[in-house]
Amino acid sequence: MxxxxxxxxxxxxxxxxxxxxxxxxxxxxxxxxxxxxxxxxxxxxxxxxxxxxxxxxxxxxxxxxxxxxxxxxxxxxxxxASPDAGSVREIYSVRRMLEPAAVQWGPELDLPRLDAVIADARAARSRGLVAEMAAANQDFHQSLVAMSGSVQLQQMMGRVLAEMRLVFHSMRSEPDFHTRYVEENASLVVLLRAGRRAEAAEALRGYLDAAEAELLGHLAP
CATH class of the missing domain: 1.10.10.10 (Winged helix-like DNA-binding domain superfamily/Winged helix DNA-binding domain)
Known part of the structure:
Protein backbone atom coordinates (compact mmCIF):
# COMPACT_ATOMS: atom_id res chain seq x y z
CA MET A 1 0.00 0.00 0.00
CA ALA A 81 7.75 -1.15 10.18
CA SER A 82 5.75 -4.05 11.59
CA PRO A 83 7.00 -4.53 15.17
CA ASP A 84 7.61 -8.03 16.48
CA ALA A 85 7.86 -9.40 20.03
CA GLY A 86 11.45 -8.18 20.39
CA SER A 87 10.34 -4.67 19.46
CA VAL A 88 7.58 -4.76 22.07
CA ARG A 89 10.02 -5.80 24.80
CA GLU A 90 12.39 -2.98 23.86
CA ILE A 91 9.58 -0.42 23.79
CA TYR A 92 8.38 -1.39 27.25
CA SER A 93 11.91 -1.45 28.66
CA VAL A 94 12.20 2.21 27.68
CA ARG A 95 8.73 3.09 28.93
CA ARG A 96 9.33 1.50 32.35
CA MET A 97 12.42 3.66 32.80
CA LEU A 98 10.91 6.86 31.42
CA GLU A 99 7.29 7.19 32.47
CA PRO A 100 7.32 6.20 36.18
CA ALA A 101 10.31 8.50 36.76
CA ALA A 102 8.44 11.43 35.23
CA VAL A 103 5.36 10.61 37.30
CA GLN A 104 7.29 10.35 40.57
CA TRP A 105 9.75 13.22 40.22
CA GLY A 106 8.65 15.42 37.32
CA PRO A 107 8.31 19.08 38.35
CA GLU A 108 5.56 20.04 35.90
CA LEU A 109 2.39 18.22 36.91
CA ASP A 110 -0.47 19.46 34.70
CA LEU A 111 -3.68 17.97 36.08
CA PRO A 112 -6.04 19.95 33.77
CA ARG A 113 -4.22 18.53 30.75
CA LEU A 114 -4.53 14.99 32.10
CA ASP A 115 -8.21 15.55 32.97
CA ALA A 116 -8.89 16.72 29.41
CA VAL A 117 -7.27 13.62 27.94
CA ILE A 118 -9.30 11.35 30.22
CA ALA A 119 -12.48 13.16 29.17
CA ASP A 120 -11.60 12.60 25.51
CA ALA A 121 -10.90 8.92 26.14
CA ARG A 122 -14.21 8.40 27.95
CA ALA A 123 -16.10 10.18 25.19
CA ALA A 124 -14.44 7.96 22.58
CA ARG A 125 -15.22 4.85 24.64
CA SER A 126 -18.88 5.80 24.98
CA ARG A 127 -19.12 6.10 21.19
CA GLY A 128 -17.16 2.92 20.52
CA LEU A 129 -14.40 4.81 18.70
CA VAL A 130 -11.36 2.57 19.10
CA ALA A 131 -8.93 4.72 17.10
CA GLU A 132 -9.83 7.77 19.17
CA MET A 133 -9.34 5.80 22.39
CA ALA A 134 -5.90 4.74 21.17
CA ALA A 135 -5.06 8.36 20.31
CA ALA A 136 -6.16 9.53 23.75
CA ASN A 137 -4.01 6.83 25.34
CA GLN A 138 -1.03 8.11 23.35
CA ASP A 139 -1.78 11.68 24.47
CA PHE A 140 -2.04 10.57 28.10
CA HIS A 141 1.37 8.94 28.16
CA GLN A 142 2.97 11.82 26.30
CA SER A 143 1.46 14.11 28.95
CA LEU A 144 2.98 12.01 31.72
CA VAL A 145 6.45 12.40 30.24
CA ALA A 146 5.81 16.13 29.76
CA MET A 147 5.77 16.28 33.57
CA SER A 148 9.55 15.88 33.37
CA GLY A 149 9.87 19.34 31.84
CA SER A 150 12.53 17.94 29.51
CA VAL A 151 12.26 18.58 25.78
CA GLN A 152 14.67 15.74 25.02
CA LEU A 153 12.68 13.23 27.05
CA GLN A 154 9.47 14.33 25.34
CA GLN A 155 11.13 13.86 21.95
CA MET A 156 12.26 10.41 23.01
CA MET A 157 8.71 9.58 24.09
CA GLY A 158 7.43 10.79 20.74
CA ARG A 159 9.66 8.23 19.03
CA VAL A 160 8.50 5.50 21.40
CA LEU A 161 4.85 6.37 20.79
CA ALA A 162 5.34 6.19 17.04
CA GLU A 163 6.49 2.60 17.52
CA MET A 164 3.62 1.97 19.94
CA ARG A 165 1.09 3.03 17.34
CA LEU A 166 2.47 0.33 15.05
CA VAL A 167 2.11 -2.21 17.86
CA PHE A 168 -1.47 -1.06 18.49
CA HIS A 169 -2.26 -1.85 14.87
CA SER A 170 -1.75 -5.53 15.70
CA MET A 171 -4.53 -5.19 18.30
CA ARG A 172 -7.15 -3.79 15.91
CA SER A 173 -9.16 -7.02 16.33
CA GLU A 174 -9.11 -6.54 20.14
CA PRO A 175 -10.94 -3.23 20.82
CA ASP A 176 -11.19 -4.01 24.55
CA PHE A 177 -7.41 -3.63 24.79
CA HIS A 178 -7.83 0.14 24.72
CA THR A 179 -11.11 0.24 26.63
CA ARG A 180 -9.74 -1.17 29.86
CA TYR A 181 -6.91 1.33 30.06
CA VAL A 182 -9.20 4.37 30.04
CA GLU A 183 -10.00 3.89 33.73
CA GLU A 184 -6.47 2.71 34.53
CA ASN A 185 -5.31 6.12 33.34
CA ALA A 186 -8.03 7.85 35.34
CA SER A 187 -6.88 6.00 38.48
CA LEU A 188 -3.36 7.35 37.99
CA VAL A 189 -4.74 10.89 37.85
CA VAL A 190 -6.61 10.31 41.13
CA LEU A 191 -3.34 9.33 42.82
CA LEU A 192 -1.51 12.31 41.34
CA ARG A 193 -4.23 14.70 42.45
CA ALA A 194 -3.88 13.32 46.00
CA GLY A 195 -0.12 13.88 45.94
CA ARG A 196 0.57 10.14 46.05
CA ARG A 197 3.15 10.22 43.32
CA ALA A 198 5.24 7.25 44.47
CA GLU A 199 2.09 5.10 44.46
CA ALA A 200 1.17 6.40 41.02
CA ALA A 201 4.63 5.50 39.71
CA GLU A 202 4.38 1.99 41.14
CA ALA A 203 0.87 1.54 39.73
CA LEU A 204 2.14 2.67 36.34
CA ARG A 205 4.92 0.08 36.40
CA GLY A 206 2.34 -2.65 37.03
CA TYR A 207 0.13 -1.22 34.29
CA LEU A 208 3.00 -1.30 31.79
CA ASP A 209 3.93 -4.86 32.79
CA ALA A 210 0.34 -6.00 32.20
CA ALA A 211 0.08 -4.22 28.84
CA GLU A 212 3.37 -5.71 27.66
CA ALA A 213 2.31 -9.21 28.67
CA GLU A 214 -1.00 -8.83 26.85
CA LEU A 215 0.66 -7.60 23.68
CA LEU A 216 3.26 -10.38 23.73
CA GLY A 217 0.53 -12.93 24.29
CA HIS A 218 -1.34 -11.58 21.28
CA LEU A 219 1.76 -11.65 19.07
CA ALA A 220 2.90 -15.11 20.17
CA PRO A 221 0.65 -17.14 17.82
Missing amino acids: LVNLGDITAERSDHANTTAWVADVLRSRIAAGKLPPGTKLSEQQLAASMQVSRNTLREAFAMLSIESVVTRYPNRGVFV
Whole structure:
Protein backbone atom coordinates (compact mmCIF):
# COMPACT_ATOMS: atom_id res chain seq x y z
CA MET A 1 0.00 0.00 0.00
CA LEU A 2 1.38 3.40 -0.99
CA VAL A 3 1.28 6.32 1.38
CA ASN A 4 -1.62 8.75 1.07
CA LEU A 5 0.20 12.08 1.19
CA GLY A 6 -2.84 14.10 2.19
CA ASP A 7 -1.99 17.60 3.40
CA ILE A 8 1.71 17.12 4.14
CA THR A 9 2.64 20.16 2.06
CA ALA A 10 0.44 22.32 4.27
CA GLU A 11 2.64 21.40 7.23
CA ARG A 12 5.80 22.73 5.62
CA SER A 13 7.49 25.44 7.64
CA ASP A 14 10.88 27.08 7.74
CA HIS A 15 12.94 24.51 9.56
CA ALA A 16 16.63 24.82 10.34
CA ASN A 17 17.13 21.13 9.62
CA THR A 18 15.05 19.92 6.68
CA THR A 19 15.98 16.28 7.26
CA ALA A 20 14.76 16.46 10.85
CA TRP A 21 11.56 18.17 9.69
CA VAL A 22 10.84 15.41 7.19
CA ALA A 23 11.48 12.75 9.85
CA ASP A 24 9.24 14.62 12.31
CA VAL A 25 6.37 14.80 9.81
CA LEU A 26 6.56 11.12 8.94
CA ARG A 27 6.98 10.12 12.59
CA SER A 28 3.95 12.18 13.63
CA ARG A 29 1.88 10.59 10.85
CA ILE A 30 2.85 7.16 12.11
CA ALA A 31 2.16 8.10 15.75
CA ALA A 32 -1.28 9.38 14.73
CA GLY A 33 -2.10 6.08 13.02
CA LYS A 34 -2.24 7.61 9.54
CA LEU A 35 0.53 5.39 8.19
CA PRO A 36 -0.11 1.78 9.28
CA PRO A 37 2.46 -1.02 9.27
CA GLY A 38 3.38 -2.17 5.80
CA THR A 39 2.74 1.17 4.11
CA LYS A 40 5.26 1.76 1.33
CA LEU A 41 6.90 5.18 1.51
CA SER A 42 7.49 6.22 -2.08
CA GLU A 43 10.56 8.40 -2.47
CA GLN A 44 9.21 10.01 -5.62
CA GLN A 45 5.80 10.87 -4.15
CA LEU A 46 7.11 12.09 -0.82
CA ALA A 47 9.93 14.16 -2.28
CA ALA A 48 7.48 15.92 -4.62
CA SER A 49 4.82 16.46 -1.95
CA MET A 50 7.21 17.71 0.72
CA GLN A 51 9.28 19.69 -1.78
CA VAL A 52 12.58 18.19 -0.67
CA SER A 53 15.33 16.35 -2.49
CA ARG A 54 15.39 12.58 -2.57
CA ASN A 55 18.75 12.66 -0.78
CA THR A 56 17.13 14.57 2.09
CA LEU A 57 14.29 12.06 2.17
CA ARG A 58 16.76 9.17 2.29
CA GLU A 59 18.53 10.80 5.24
CA ALA A 60 15.17 11.08 7.03
CA PHE A 61 14.45 7.42 6.26
CA ALA A 62 17.84 6.53 7.78
CA MET A 63 16.91 8.39 10.99
CA LEU A 64 13.56 6.60 11.21
CA SER A 65 15.18 3.25 10.45
CA ILE A 66 17.48 3.67 13.46
CA GLU A 67 14.34 4.30 15.53
CA SER A 68 12.78 1.08 14.13
CA VAL A 69 9.88 3.08 12.73
CA VAL A 70 10.60 2.18 9.11
CA THR A 71 12.34 -0.74 7.43
CA ARG A 72 14.30 -0.68 4.19
CA TYR A 73 14.20 -3.79 2.02
CA PRO A 74 16.80 -4.08 -0.78
CA ASN A 75 15.25 -3.75 -4.23
CA ARG A 76 11.81 -3.17 -2.72
CA GLY A 77 11.94 0.18 -0.97
CA VAL A 78 11.11 1.64 2.44
CA PHE A 79 8.07 0.52 4.43
CA VAL A 80 6.50 1.48 7.73
CA ALA A 81 7.75 -1.15 10.18
CA SER A 82 5.75 -4.05 11.59
CA PRO A 83 7.00 -4.53 15.17
CA ASP A 84 7.61 -8.03 16.48
CA ALA A 85 7.86 -9.40 20.03
CA GLY A 86 11.45 -8.18 20.39
CA SER A 87 10.34 -4.67 19.46
CA VAL A 88 7.58 -4.76 22.07
CA ARG A 89 10.02 -5.80 24.80
CA GLU A 90 12.39 -2.98 23.86
CA ILE A 91 9.58 -0.42 23.79
CA TYR A 92 8.38 -1.39 27.25
CA SER A 93 11.91 -1.45 28.66
CA VAL A 94 12.20 2.21 27.68
CA ARG A 95 8.73 3.09 28.93
CA ARG A 96 9.33 1.50 32.35
CA MET A 97 12.42 3.66 32.80
CA LEU A 98 10.91 6.86 31.42
CA GLU A 99 7.29 7.19 32.47
CA PRO A 100 7.32 6.20 36.18
CA ALA A 101 10.31 8.50 36.76
CA ALA A 102 8.44 11.43 35.23
CA VAL A 103 5.36 10.61 37.30
CA GLN A 104 7.29 10.35 40.57
CA TRP A 105 9.75 13.22 40.22
CA GLY A 106 8.65 15.42 37.32
CA PRO A 107 8.31 19.08 38.35
CA GLU A 108 5.56 20.04 35.90
CA LEU A 109 2.39 18.22 36.91
CA ASP A 110 -0.47 19.46 34.70
CA LEU A 111 -3.68 17.97 36.08
CA PRO A 112 -6.04 19.95 33.77
CA ARG A 113 -4.22 18.53 30.75
CA LEU A 114 -4.53 14.99 32.10
CA ASP A 115 -8.21 15.55 32.97
CA ALA A 116 -8.89 16.72 29.41
CA VAL A 117 -7.27 13.62 27.94
CA ILE A 118 -9.30 11.35 30.22
CA ALA A 119 -12.48 13.16 29.17
CA ASP A 120 -11.60 12.60 25.51
CA ALA A 121 -10.90 8.92 26.14
CA ARG A 122 -14.21 8.40 27.95
CA ALA A 123 -16.10 10.18 25.19
CA ALA A 124 -14.44 7.96 22.58
CA ARG A 125 -15.22 4.85 24.64
CA SER A 126 -18.88 5.80 24.98
CA ARG A 127 -19.12 6.10 21.19
CA GLY A 128 -17.16 2.92 20.52
CA LEU A 129 -14.40 4.81 18.70
CA VAL A 130 -11.36 2.57 19.10
CA ALA A 131 -8.93 4.72 17.10
CA GLU A 132 -9.83 7.77 19.17
CA MET A 133 -9.34 5.80 22.39
CA ALA A 134 -5.90 4.74 21.17
CA ALA A 135 -5.06 8.36 20.31
CA ALA A 136 -6.16 9.53 23.75
CA ASN A 137 -4.01 6.83 25.34
CA GLN A 138 -1.03 8.11 23.35
CA ASP A 139 -1.78 11.68 24.47
CA PHE A 140 -2.04 10.57 28.10
CA HIS A 141 1.37 8.94 28.16
CA GLN A 142 2.97 11.82 26.30
CA SER A 143 1.46 14.11 28.95
CA LEU A 144 2.98 12.01 31.72
CA VAL A 145 6.45 12.40 30.24
CA ALA A 146 5.81 16.13 29.76
CA MET A 147 5.77 16.28 33.57
CA SER A 148 9.55 15.88 33.37
CA GLY A 149 9.87 19.34 31.84
CA SER A 150 12.53 17.94 29.51
CA VAL A 151 12.26 18.58 25.78
CA GLN A 152 14.67 15.74 25.02
CA LEU A 153 12.68 13.23 27.05
CA GLN A 154 9.47 14.33 25.34
CA GLN A 155 11.13 13.86 21.95
CA MET A 156 12.26 10.41 23.01
CA MET A 157 8.71 9.58 24.09
CA GLY A 158 7.43 10.79 20.74
CA ARG A 159 9.66 8.23 19.03
CA VAL A 160 8.50 5.50 21.40
CA LEU A 161 4.85 6.37 20.79
CA ALA A 162 5.34 6.19 17.04
CA GLU A 163 6.49 2.60 17.52
CA MET A 164 3.62 1.97 19.94
CA ARG A 165 1.09 3.03 17.34
CA LEU A 166 2.47 0.33 15.05
CA VAL A 167 2.11 -2.21 17.86
CA PHE A 168 -1.47 -1.06 18.49
CA HIS A 169 -2.26 -1.85 14.87
CA SER A 170 -1.75 -5.53 15.70
CA MET A 171 -4.53 -5.19 18.30
CA ARG A 172 -7.15 -3.79 15.91
CA SER A 173 -9.16 -7.02 16.33
CA GLU A 174 -9.11 -6.54 20.14
CA PRO A 175 -10.94 -3.23 20.82
CA ASP A 176 -11.19 -4.01 24.55
CA PHE A 177 -7.41 -3.63 24.79
CA HIS A 178 -7.83 0.14 24.72
CA THR A 179 -11.11 0.24 26.63
CA ARG A 180 -9.74 -1.17 29.86
CA TYR A 181 -6.91 1.33 30.06
CA VAL A 182 -9.20 4.37 30.04
CA GLU A 183 -10.00 3.89 33.73
CA GLU A 184 -6.47 2.71 34.53
CA ASN A 185 -5.31 6.12 33.34
CA ALA A 186 -8.03 7.85 35.34
CA SER A 187 -6.88 6.00 38.48
CA LEU A 188 -3.36 7.35 37.99
CA VAL A 189 -4.74 10.89 37.85
CA VAL A 190 -6.61 10.31 41.13
CA LEU A 191 -3.34 9.33 42.82
CA LEU A 192 -1.51 12.31 41.34
CA ARG A 193 -4.23 14.70 42.45
CA ALA A 194 -3.88 13.32 46.00
CA GLY A 195 -0.12 13.88 45.94
CA ARG A 196 0.57 10.14 46.05
CA ARG A 197 3.15 10.22 43.32
CA ALA A 198 5.24 7.25 44.47
CA GLU A 199 2.09 5.10 44.46
CA ALA A 200 1.17 6.40 41.02
CA ALA A 201 4.63 5.50 39.71
CA GLU A 202 4.38 1.99 41.14
CA ALA A 203 0.87 1.54 39.73
CA LEU A 204 2.14 2.67 36.34
CA ARG A 205 4.92 0.08 36.40
CA GLY A 206 2.34 -2.65 37.03
CA TYR A 207 0.13 -1.22 34.29
CA LEU A 208 3.00 -1.30 31.79
CA ASP A 209 3.93 -4.86 32.79
CA ALA A 210 0.34 -6.00 32.20
CA ALA A 211 0.08 -4.22 28.84
CA GLU A 212 3.37 -5.71 27.66
CA ALA A 213 2.31 -9.21 28.67
CA GLU A 214 -1.00 -8.83 26.85
CA LEU A 215 0.66 -7.60 23.68
CA LEU A 216 3.26 -10.38 23.73
CA GLY A 217 0.53 -12.93 24.29
CA HIS A 218 -1.34 -11.58 21.28
CA LEU A 219 1.76 -11.65 19.07
CA ALA A 220 2.90 -15.11 20.17
CA PRO A 221 0.65 -17.14 17.82
